[in-house]
Amino acid sequence: MFKTIKNDLPASIVVFFVALPLCLGIALASGAPLFSGLIAGIIGGVVVGSLSGSKIGVSGPAAGLAAIVLTAIGTLGGYQNFLVAVVLGGIIQLLFGVLKAGIIGYYFPSSVIKGMLTGIGIIIILKQIPHFFGYDANPEGDLFFFEVDSKGTFSELIGTINHIKLGSALIGIIGLAILILWDKVLSKKGKIFQLVQGPLVAVVIGIIFFIMTQSNEALAISQSHLVSVPVPEDASSFFGQFSFPNFNVITKPDVWIVAFTIALVASLETLLCVEATDKLDPNKNVTPTNRELLAQGTGNILSGLVGGLPITQVIVRSSANIQSGGVSKMSAIIHGFFLIISVILIPRLLNMIPLSVLAAILLVVGYKLAKPSLFKKMAKLGWKQSIPFTVTVLGIVFIDLLYGIGLGLGIGIIVILIKSYQNSHFLHIEDKSNGKHKIKMTFAEEVTFFNKGAILKELDSLPRDTYLELDVRKTRYLDNDIIEILEDFAFKANERNIDIKLISERGIVENPSSFIEFFKLRPKTT
Known part of the structure; x- marks a missing residue:
């Protein structure tokens, strides 16, 4: 792993600057102590990163769990009671890993995964614009359309117009210019520009700008638009920030309900993120999903034991890692x-970083996830890909992550049903022969009850005096529902003077008296 340190070290710096405000913001949005978000970020990086089989995935507190955490803390009667549910949720995730539940992630269509990445990219852009211009009405990392103050995303954007702060906007623009210049020009000029990443330079310039403009009333950046890391006065106050679970409430049903909810949602978000990051990975590594569940479960147990938020693999930090050149799990x-080092040694220095500079970093991440070219590419692939993709994007932007994915998956299933309905058989009509229409119907490789309507419609529409040739040689699976339809049709065929010729791998049967008996004799493999 240390062979790739020249790639992983610069990438880790970028991920650190992206993760820091997100850890704090998600804790704030969750109604939890700010330090709990940092604990989750540390354990997600060091512990889960070490145990995970993902080379480029990054774990930490997730915005998708913020609403669950906020509600659960109130329901369970306090944060320490909630931590018991986090520990139990981790244990349940370990059980999911042992039971090989990681395969669930593979059942989500590619169009939905791409829609998830694009939707998150758009959300990142929309949510960072207020911070970019110095408007801080809402917590960082909020990925819901309707936010904690019941205002919508677009109303917050409109409100930003009236609250632009010159200093924040100026250093945000400078930071964004540095990032674009570094990415498009300087990174190709020499190794020094590849080792020292643009985001690090932007953050350093941001700190210098804050220090130099403190006495300038027009350009000074207010405390509300700076990173806000808890600053302990001594060792005892540092360790006093940790919380510990109250296991006296472990027998309460509400605790177990929250634990199962955390385990299910965190596992689903992780598996979807794994699928998405594997698609983004330029080296096309495949993450072992069951091992990922075991790693996440271990991380959540430890996080809950020392006062941290629930952990999942997270797409924003993972994509920032990939875009910054991360190659192995070392990043x-x-x-x-x-x-860890920053919150212990330099919390005051971190608290000089303007949020608008970090917003600029996230704006670049968001743009790379939601490039306009991707919309054109999905449109060219046809409606079967573009509709689930679009629904997923809209669902994530206007509701939240899990609803958007659920809607996209639902549309994807409907598309499958429609195509299954259409592709159950092939119909070929020939000219009249001996006074009868000759019609050949060839069944698909798999014909299930989804295809009942299409096949029944075709059989019922056959005219009188027809010669039907039914070819099932390619069919490997024929549902009993279809056999019953054929059985009923054989009875009606006599009344309509329709002759049937059944062609199968076992031979040819003219006007079979019983389809049920015939298919019962077929080999089990077919």
Whole structure:
């Protein structure tokens, strides 16, 4: 792993700067202590990063769980009671891994996964614009359309117009220009520009700008638009920030309900993120999903034991890692150590970083996830790909992550049913022969009850005095529902003077008296 340190170290710095405000913001949105978000980020980087089989995935607190956490803390009567549910949720995730439940992630269509990435990219852009211009009405990392103050995303964007802060906007624009220049020009000029990443330079310039403009009333950046890391006065106050679970409530049913909810949602978000990051990975590594569940479960147990938020693999940090050139899991692990070192040694320096600079970093990440060219590409692939993709994007932007994915998956299933309905058979009509229409119907490789309507419609529409040739030689699976339809049709065929010729791998049968008996004799493999 250390062979790739020249790639992973610069990437870990970028991931650190992306993760820091997200850890704090998600804790704030969850109604939890700010330090709990940092704990989850540290454990997600160091522990989960070490145990995971993913080379480029990054784990930490997830915005998708914020609403669940916020509600659960109130329902369970306090944060320490909630931590018991986090520990139990981790244990349940370990059980999911042992039971090989990781395969679930493979059943989500590619169009939905791409829609998820694009939707998250758009959300990142929309949510970072207020921070970019110095408007801080809402917590960082909020990925819901209707936010905690019941305002919508677009109303917040409109409100930003009236609250632009010159200093924040100026350093945000400078930071964004540095990032674009570094990515498009300087990174190709020499190795030094590849080793020292643009985001690090942008953050350093941001700190210098804050220090130099403190006395300038027009350009000064207010405390509300700076990173806000808890600053302990001594060792005892540092360790006093940790919380511990109250296991006296472990027998309460509500605790177990929350635990199962956390385990299910966190596992689903992780599996979807794994699928998405594997698609983004330029080296096309495949993450072992069951091992990922075991790693996430271990991380959640430890996080709950020391006062951290629930952990999942997260797409924003993972995509930032990929875009910054991360190659192995060392980038995720090192970013976790950077979080530890920074909150212990330099919290005051971190609190000089303007949020508008970090917003600029995330705007670049969001754009790379939601490039306009991707919309054109999905449109060219046809409606079977573009509709689930579009529905997923709209669902994520206007509702939230899980609803958007659920809607996209539902549309994807409907598309499958429609295509299954259409592709159950092939019909070929020939000219009249001996006074009868000759019609050949060839069944698909798999014919299930989904195809009942299409086949029944075709059989019922056959005219009188027809010669039907039914070819099932390619069919490997024929549902009993279809056999019953054929059985009923054989009875009606006599009344309509329709002759049937059944062609199968076992031979040819003219006007079979019983389809049921015939197919019962077929080999089990077919």
